[in-house]
Amino acid sequence: MAHADADGSRSGRHLHEAALKRQHTREQWSILSLVVPAMIVIVLIILIPLSWLFYLSFLGDNGGFSLENYHKMTQYKSYYRIFVTTFQVSMLTTLACIALGYPLAFFLAQLPPRWAGVFMLAVLLPFWTSLLVRTYAWLVLLQKRGILNEFAMQVGLWETPIKLVHNMTGTLIGMAHIMLPFLILPLYNAMRKIDRDMMHAAANLGANPVNAFWRVYFPLSLPGMVAGSLIVFVLCLGFYVTPAVLGGGRVIMVSNQITAILENQFDWGAASALGVVLLVATTFTLYVAARVFKFDAALFGRD
């Protein structure tokens, strides 16, 4: 023992090396085990059904592999129109959310944090109300003999009721309302992170308020805006309830069509194929966005 101590070479001895390594491994496994429940859920409710969806979409009438479900889609012009409508509604809703949400988020970001919290509650309040209730509430407001039309006609803004619902307008109003918080939250977070000194520095260097906004504030808020817009856009692509209720059968998006196929024709293959195409289109959109904007930076912040 005394000899070993006196020897004292730094590389030669490996005291407890194996035990320390075991301890390290055990620690890593215990951390990993935390994700096991989530992994099980993902496999059960996402991966397996999704595989089933893909499988069904490639199943022909005769029970073998076939592309007929996809072939059908290219044959009917109505399918093409449904995809155009879906992307159109999603794009317009996103733009409406930006137009409404950017000034609001900017206003919130200027407030002292405590007041911003109060206003943020107002933004989040709709979240706590059922989606269906909110959608029908819009129906009550916007319909032919609804509150808005009655009021406007009484005041004399217009003579005959304007068609505000059961069309694209109603769908967009309802969807923009529901999606707005998804845009505001990430945008507000990004704006809060902008150091007050940034705007001071811009002014100090000679930028008037308009210049300072466009050259400094807006670029710095862009990651938050991109993140929020992507969330809104992707959620819109698969939206069902609002277009179904407020569109009145005139705004048919992919999810509405899937329901229609299942209810009318009970054609699982065709419905699955439509789902697969929507999924691929959504993934593609995200991929393009990730290439154009720095997606990871947008979602997880710059620092």
Add this chain to the structure above:
Amino acid sequence: MTDVPQGTTALPIRIRDLTKRYGSVYALNSVDLDVHSGEFLTLLGPSGSGKTTLLMAIAGFNRPDSGSIRFGQDEVILTPPHKREVGMVFQSYALFPHMNVAENIGFPLKLRGISGAERAMRVEGALETVQLSGFGARNIDQLSGGQRQRVALARAFVFGPRILLMDEPLSALDKKLRERMQIELKHLHRKLGVTTVYVTHDQREALTMSDRIAVINDGELVQLDAPEAIYNCPANAFVADFIGESTMLPLTRDDAGALSFRGQKVGDAGTDQAKDWTLVVRPERLFFAGAGAETDDQAIVLKGVLRESVFQGESEMALVAIDDATEVAVRFGTSGRASPAGGSTGDQVSIGLDRSDVIIIPGGQAV
């Protein structure tokens, strides 16, 4: 040349009766301050003293309740910040992360309509001045703290402002780098000759860098003087305590106006009728006297017990108790020739103070 000719762009700043209240608290209470053309003036004070508020008012980032700020002949109190033409280095540097180094420095030039080749030339000139030649294409997040500091500096003077403001620009740097940057900033100031107002809470930094120091406390200008004068002739107990180390000893005043400490006369009140007077003793001005030393025309000698002696690297600090309630700190060098306490804890020692090193301030020692 890209360098600004010396002295031609400097402007004096004249501040009168500047007041800024937050609720019932005066951040600035009727401050009058003249910054001479081309000088390096430091606003020094503890946090919350109002020094940053004053700097922000000069830059135009906050709106005072009343007062006047003139740059040269021009009243600027109502001028928005983007028209004040002052350069500023922020504590956080406030470099724009979505622009590279050259774009950051070129930003004020771009806003002034300076384009293409001239802008590139002036940016390169500014980078050269702060010793960052060739760093133009770097991103901000690729720079070290010291390099960011230099970029912020280059951006602040590249457009030839007549006044340069700095808000604790070195506080984020480590000690070694900070001390090097202090010297560099001083060189740069001499080179540019621009009127500079510098904010810090670090008294050592203020003493190192400034032509004059304005000590600010509770929203008021307490003393405005050259570093030596601030250190050697503090105006009151706050300044004496805030700048440098000191032990405050209360003095008694007799009817004739003589001020003494425990029967030993240390000074004269002159015509000043103030009742309370305080002797300010700087630890490094004290020395250990021989065992038999007595107060004479040269020095005042105090006797006490060595309580503790602490090695601090470049110097050693001894605490000497001259009575049960009063400890006096004595700092001495650690070279072999320095004559330390010579004894161990508990020994009787005599400490001396040259009469020329006596600092007397009116007022009690309460700060």
